[in-house]
Amino acid sequence: MxxxxxxxxxxxxxxxxxxxxxxxxxxxxxxxxxxxxxxxxxxxxxxxNLAARHLRKGRTGIIALALPELGNPYFAELAASVIDAASGHDYIVLLDHTGGSREQELLVSQGFRARVIDGLILSPIELETEDLRDRAQEVPLVLLGERDYDLPYDHIAIDNVAAARAAVRHLIGLGRREVAFIGARRGRSEPAQLRVRGWREELTAAGLPADEGLVAATDGWGHADGARAMKHILDSGRRPDAVFAYNDPMAIGAMRVLHERGLRVPEDIAVVGFDDVIEGRFGAVTLTSVSPDKAAIGRLAVESVLARLNDQAPEPRRIWADYQLVERESTLGRPAGAGRGTA
Amino acid sequence: MxxxxxxxxxxxxxxxxxxxxxxxxxxxxxxxxxxxxxxxxxxxxxxxNLAARHLRKGRTGIIALALPELGNPYFAELAASVIDAASGHDYIVLLDHTGGSREQELLVSQGFRARVIDGLILSPIELETEDLRDRAQEVPLVLLGERDYDLPYDHIAIDNVAAARAAVRHLIGLGRREVAFIGARRGRSEPAQLRVRGWREELTAAGLPADEGLVAATDGWGHADGARAMKHILDSGRRPDAVFAYNDPMAIGAMRVLHERGLRVPEDIAVVGFDDVIEGRFGAVTLTSVSPDKAAIGRLAVESVLARLNDQAPEPRRIWADYQLVERESTLGRPAGAGRGTA
DNA sequence: TTCGAGTTTTACAACGTTATACATCCCGTT
DNA sequence: AACGGGATGTATAACGTTGTAAAACTCGAA
Structure with a gap:
């Protein structure tokens, strides 16, 4: 022994x-x-023997990270950044994925999937405010991502409305007038609402109509969903001169459809994505995208969990990470700005 | 409490x-x-309380999965499949990444990064046989991936030589005669050796020269490395009529360079990748690729670890997973539909 | 020499679980 | 009626660690 x-x-x-x-x-x-x-x-x-130490101290040295899906490279890169950040604090990361389903997200948030953890970092898609309200407060929870909850948990995200506005502003600056939005989600919950709101606000501010007929709902968040949504818009007889997609995979799926239909990017239709995943930089037409500071998000998430674990945290707060609009071939034109903020 | x-x-x-x-x-x-x-x-x-149960039983219900990098979607998808497989056995997965560096791989293999685990699934890149030989046998280890070790551990992989041969055979079947290989790794260790060997064997079997001048070494495994390697080949004055890349990201990076240089895929140069990641299905030119059965690999890996954990495993063995060559536009016999985008 | 105040070390009791060995109960048989 | 044996429940001792409180030192000053 x-x-x-x-x-x-x-x-x-x-x-x-x-x-x-x-x-x-x-x-x-x-x-x-x-x-x-x-x-x-x-x-x-x-x-x-760590088990004995854990039993005695009530700590395990493990934090869980629950993401919608690893297939999306944004989340994969985010996972990498969380693992690295945790490693710097002698913590290791237990990874789980929810598929973005409310049921799985509930299980995770209530600790049914992993019960050996000191803290949880969760990026919810469908979870509603009330789902989290009756959470048994066992371990600290930190939220990530676009959803906007009014709950006593730390929440780390970029300013989605401002970022979406920057993206749409960039398109308008190129002279585009009909900007479609791809990736509003079907169903009662509206995970994409902040980005849709940014799209709407910026169009309105520019005196352009926010034509809801140009908003395409999808079932998922992948390439195929983006492609379907793009087809749907084109098949409906609309011919926007720009597309703003909920994320890069959807933007790339949309570009594939445009290519198949013989529409040129950016000449006929300009495209902007969201997340700045690596694959956007190597297509036949490289993709302009909103680039969140993933390293910062991972670091802030880990720091928040650990601070709360050590009772060093003040009241729950919203923490803004930086982002940047990175221009590439899919919107050849003139420069646009960056944004940032702090809580 | x-x-x-x-x-x-x-x-x-x-x-x-x-x-x-x-x-x-x-x-x-x-x-x-x-x-x-x-x-x-x-x-x-x-x-x-799992800590107490762990202390008493000596089991944690956690297995670790150590992959080179999550940024590569192949590994991200593999991670997802391992998590799902483990979940079916009431096990959860601790995720780590090594960056493919020997040092990190050593740390992981010797249990220095995570010590609360019942078993370890490791996908090594640079680790040598002797590095694993003096491993303190604390928890069961299962190896994944292309490297070929003569060691008493279960090893799960597809038949890389055969798969590579199938890819090259397909290219030769299209009438291609000069097939470049992108992604041999620099340095003394040769992680890509099995795929290079398949490339060499198939060319030789077809009576074609295996021209080592068409083998491009790289430092990493990403899009950018593939792009660099492709540039290197073209700049050296060579003009192969086909490219077989170590993996899909490299193939896509290479295709981007071909696009920039005005070379058409597949008309001028056909391209085959490896891993069949989703992004290969949505580029302007979709990518032909060797598609390993990721779900099976994840499942087999988990089953192997758990079997060994329960002493139900026979002697260590090599387990082959299925694969398939999926043909897409990048190796189409005749020109693809809509002309290439312009400008 | 004795005392006291620090410093260093020790004994012991948790932490929450499961294994072991034992006690009890309920039957159907003698 | 008493017995034996399987089914069911219980008391207690681990598992290896750390926190607490107390014991045992050290050393300078009375």
Whole structure:
């Protein structure tokens, strides 16, 4: 069996607690004693049993990250950034995916999928405010993403309305007048509402009609959904001169359809995506996109969870991460601005 | 504080162990007793403390999955499939990424990054046989991916040589004679060696020269690396009529360069990738690719780890997963429909 | 020498669970 | 009626760690 503190203590001829003190770098240990115990530790190859430590301290050193789907590279990159951030605090990350379904999100938020965690970072899609309200407050929860909840949890996101407005402003600046929005979600909940709102506000501000006939609802968030939505718009006889998609995969799916129909990007239709995933930089037409600071989001999420875990956190707050509009071939034209903010 | 077995026992007026028996579905519990205890469990909202269970049983219910990088959608999709497979066995997945560096892979393989796990699924890139040989045998290890080790661990992969040969055979069948390979890795280790070997064998079998001048080494595995490699080949004055890339992102990066140089895919140069990631289906030219059965790989990996954990596993073995060559526009016999976008 | 105030080490009791060994109960058989 | 044996429930001791409180040192000053 494995070496325990008891074995080390016996080997060094001291009490168990003294060994524990050495292991944990307790202040009051004489250098001589530390040396002696350390020698036994090395000799026996002792390594702490984390299960016992967890039981005793009530901490596991694990935080869970629940994302809608890993297939979307934005979430994959976000996961990577969370893992790195956590690693810097000696935390490891348990990953789960919900498929963006309310049921799974509920299970995750109530801790039924993972019960060994110190904290949870959740990026909800369909979850409603009331779903989270009766959450048994077991471990700290930090929310990520576009949904807008009025709840006592930290929430990290970029300013989706402002970012969407920047994207639409950019398109208008190119002289486009009919800007379609791809990716409003069907059903009662409206996860895309902030981006749709930004689209609407900016058009209105520019004195253009926010034509709801140019808003295409979809069932999912992938390439295929974007393609279907684009087809739907074109088949309905509309011919917008610009498309703003909920995210990059949908934008790329839409561009594929435009290509199949012989429509040129950006000459006939300009396209802007959201998330700035790597694949947008290598298509035949590179994609202009809103680029959230993923590294910052991951870092802030981890820091928030850990702060709350250590009771160092003030009241729950909304934290804004930076973003940037990155222009590429799909909207060749003149420069646009960046945005940012703080809570 | 949280509800423990003790609380439930007091509430139900029985001993702690009886409650434990109910929780663990122990055989000999009368329905009446089970009912009564269950009522208390529900009333108090009891949920087992995994740290304690872990300490007692020596199991955590967690397996770790260590992948080179999540940014590559192949690995992201693989992670999703492992998470789903594990979930079916009441296991959860701790995710780590190594960046494909030997140092990180070593840390992971020796359990220094995560020590609360029952088993480890590792997809190594640079790790050498000897690095794994002196691994302290703490938890079961299952290997994934292209590397070929002669070690007592289960190894799950598709037959890379055969798959690569199928890809090259397909290109030769189109009448292509100069097939470049993109993505051999620099340095002493040769992670891409099996696919290069398949490339070489198939060309030779067809009576064509395996021209090493058409093999492009890269530093990484991403879009940008593929683009660089393609540029390198073209700049060296070579003009192959086909390209076989180590993976899809590299193939897509290469196609972008071909597009920039005014070379048509597939008319001038046919392209085949590897992994069949979703993004290959939505470019201006969709990508022919070797499609490994990711769901099977995830499932087999989880099953292998758990079998070994339960001592139900025979001697370590190599397990082959299925694959398929999916043909798309990048290797179409005749020119694709809508002309290429312009400008 | 004795005392006191710090400093260093120790003994012991948790943390919440499951395994072991034992006690009890309920039967059908003698 | 008493017995034996399987089915069911219980008390207790681990698992390996850390927090608490108390004991045992050290050292300078009375």
């Amino acid at each position: 494995r070496v325990s503190l008891k074995d080390v203590a016996a080997h060094a001829g001291v009490s168990i607690k003294t060994v524990s003190n050495v292991v944990n770098n307790y202040q009051h240990v004489t250098p001589a004693m530390r040396e002696r115990v350390q020698r036994s530790i090395d000799a026996l190859g002792y390594r702490p | 949280r509800v423990s077995l003790k609380d439930v026992a007091a509430h139900a007026g029985v001993s702690i162990k009886t409650v434990s028996n109910v929780v663990n579905n122990y055989q000999h519990v009368t329905p009446a007793m089970r009912e009564r205890v269950q009522r208390s469990i529900d009333a108090l909202g009891y949920r087992p």
